[in-house]
Amino acid sequence: MRTVEPARQRDLRERNLATLLERVASADPAAAPSRAGLAAVTGMSRATVSALVDALLAGGLIEELPPPPRTGAGRPANGLRLSGSRVAALGVELGADHLVACVRDLTGAVRARAAVPEIDRTGSPDLVLGASADLAADVLAQAAEQGLHVVGGAWAVPGLVDAVAGRLRVAPNLGWRDVPVLDLLREHPVLADLPLAVDNEAALAAVAELWQPDTPDAPAAPQSFLLVTGEVGIGGGVALGGRVLRGQRGWSGELGHVTVEPDGPVCACGARGCLEAYAGQEALLGRAGLPVRPRTSRGAVGGTPALLRAAAEVGHPGVLEALGVAGRALGVALSAAVNLLDVDAVVLGGACAPLAPWLVGPLTAELEERVLRGRLLPVDVRVSATGADAAVMGAAALVLQDVLDAPASLLTA
Amino acid sequence: MRTVEPARQRDLRERNLATLLERVASADPAAAPSRAGLAAVTGMSRATVSALVDALLAGGLIEELPPPPRTGAGRPANGLRLSGSRVAALGVELGADHLVACVRDLTGAVRARAAVPEIDRTGSPDLVLGASADLAADVLAQAAEQGLHVVGGAWAVPGLVDAVAGRLRVAPNLGWRDVPVLDLLREHPVLADLPLAVDNEAALAAVAELWQPDTPDAPAAPQSFLLVTGEVGIGGGVALGGRVLRGQRGWSGELGHVTVEPDGPVCACGARGCLEAYAGQEALLGRAGLPVRPRTSRGAVGGTPALLRAAAEVGHPGVLEALGVAGRALGVALSAAVNLLDVDAVVLGGACAPLAPWLVGPLTAELEERVLRGRLLPVDVRVSATGADAAVMGAAALVLQDVLDAPASLLTA
Secondary structure (H helix, E strand, O other): OOOOOOOOHHHHHHHHHHHHHHHHHHOOHHHOOOHHHHHHHHOOOHHHHHHHHHHHHHOOOEEEOOOOOOOOOOOOOOOEEEOOOOEEEEEEEEOOOEEEEEEEEOOOOEEEEEEEEOOOOOOOHHHHHHHHHHHHHHHHHHHHHOOOEEEEEEEEEOOEEEOOOOEEEEEOOOOEEEEOHHHHHHOOHHHOOOOEEEEEHHHHHHHHHHHOOOOOOOOOOOOOEEEEEOOOOOEEEEEEOOEEOOOOOOOOOOHHHOEOOOOOOEOOOOOEOEOHHHHOHHHHHHHHOOOOOOHHHHHHHOOHHHHHHHHHHOOOHHHHHHHHHHHHHHHHHHHHHHHHHOOOEEEEOOOHHHHHHHHHHHHHHHHHHHOHHHHOOOOEEEEOOOHHHHHHHHHHHHHHHHHHHOHHHHHHO | OOOOOOOOHHHHHHHHHHHHHHHHHHOOHHHOOOHHHHHHHHOOOHHHHHHHHHHHHHOOOEEEOOOOOOOOOOOOOOOEEEOOOOEEEEEEEEOOOEEEEEEEEOOOOEEEEEEEEOOOOOOOHHHHHHHHHHHHHHHHHHHHHOOOEEEEEEEEEOOEEEOOOOEEEEEOOOOEEEEOHHHHHHOOHHHOOOOEEEEEHHHHHHHHHHHOOOOOOOOOOOOOEEEEEOOOOOEEEEEEOOEEOOOOOOOOOOHHHOEOOOOOOEOOOOOEOEOHHHHOHHHHHHHHOOOOOOHHHHHHHOOHHHHHHHHHHOOOHHHHHHHHHHHHHHHHHHHHHHHHHOOOEEEEOHHHOOOHHHHHHHHHHHHHHHOHHHHOOOOEEEEOOOHHHHHHHHHHHHHHHHHHHOHHHHHHO
16 A cells, blocks of 8 residues: 655645645736735735745745836735746756757756757767767856756666666667766766756656646647657657656656567567567668668667658658558557556657658548547647757656755755 | 645645545555554554544444553554444445345445346436446345445446436446436335445456455455456456546546457457457457357346356366467457556456456466566456456445545544
């Protein structure tokens, strides 16, 4: 059975701080809530709200908007919104062929970004992580110049991560095994005192999807979805009820190794007929009759989705055939995912996003046939709007989400 | 984003009551905790613990053990344990060919049980639910005679359930569509005033698995697993971190409709190559060359697992072949489930439990090939010990879990 921690007076304050911050964060920007408005929607007393709002203001987590013009009797109420001027978070991603780091402020705005193109991440963990620490130092310096206080950092890596121990257990597409990521990072002086986390790139891309702002052109992702990610391989990030589902060990969402055909082609993982063996980059290139580079020089395949897209646009028959097969395979594996996880939507990200025009048709046909609840409620299929930086954006958002969930720890620190 | 409710003084008491009850419930029976012990492990003051323990005692949720013999100076502390003498819950299951109802007390002990054999649940919902209400009245009367206070009841049904609205949306193996289960049940006077719930039978069987007591012969299920259920069809219940995973709408765990071969045989749901088309009862009988009864007289196939087991025991070649195919298909679908959900174990329940000796070999071989984390940490494959009553036991446990999670509501009522 679960263990439950005892509740104390202090917890009340902590929970109420989080409640108010959450209300401010989720408010429509055109209707920033006032202290009185927060008291009304939360049921807290105005005195309690005022004291807690003052603490959040003092901590730089929220800010007051200028008062609106006087329209009648009484003083108009100041609206409150998240502040982008103080608290910020670092995200770093080990991409297939590059490194990228960013700092986002509490409103989600990217305040610094730096990248190293054409790094081979299958190299020694020491070297690759060292280069990522240097990149982190670069964006941290940019953030400091803007007066931002970076409260933590997260690294996005492929494969099975033990987030508690800070280790990468196994990453077939990197050739890394049991790498103490956080221990290696902490050897770098600029990171020594910063709270650090490491997590799976697909799970972090799903966090980014949840943090995606609504715009008329790109409505934000639903609160429950499976996000298809990956550049070379295929990963998956799962969200349920607005939160990323981690599974027992944070190893959920391994969509790339769901079986499509039990006797299908051999996958890099050793099994037969995995989704990756139909819809991974090497499989797509091979089926299309295009040259596949050996797995050891992975650094050079970064442009493959663009190449495949260009070939599909001019009607290359081999590429169109390969994308049809990949779309059907994706549909079979995603149907299993929807049947097992009960998510409302499938979001195509990573290398699938630019190829979506050719994947969505066959994919949707399989979902319509195979998802049990499909006739009651069709599965929403959409393309991610987070772009190539999804994992690094999600890494920073993971740290920011912790701030929103538990602001008290930051105020007392 | 999620909304968070404000915390108030009252919440502190409610959470601390739940914390203490949880500690008492999860304690080793040989080491029932005392008030002082509870204060030590929870960090609450002894006065707070005493006041809350008195409330739980007064509500009949816990009881004091007789004091141990005096061994030295001071008064020995009385141990506390859950009480089986007052609070109880009703569970009812619409089985493939029978109805069953039970009442369990707060310790999980079954205090009343009644069954109607050989009912055809594909009949009119009015008739089937009416018969189940009569059965519920029977066990409620038995419970009342024992002085038990039944605080709620839950109905286990197959298919996609809208638990909030109390409706069965669709159940392919019943032929029911959009049945207002709770509204129909509330028409029966004996149920009119009882808080009622309806949920999917596989999810409830997973609750039962979590409530299974440890014994030396049958260790309790791990805290994260996929439970394979089903009599005619195949269902699945998912647990993560000791809680049943519901998905966005309570429709997770639809293992029976995970694709095993995209071009495989047609399933009752209309898709090709679902697990059910390899490992469901009709598929097993058909492949074994045994007669398959038409789907409309489903009430008569209840003895099929026993028949198949008996045939396998004497080496019937068709049955052995069919079980081998079913085991492999189960392994393919379960590998997808472990890759996507990150559960530690697979538990074979329902019709799979008696057939496990012939299924586990081919099933495990597939898991070993197809689960990405399998070489780091093999998947635990075990047979459920809950038996044929899993769903009805879980239905009652669902109500009891609500009591353990929120005892305050019962104390103030």
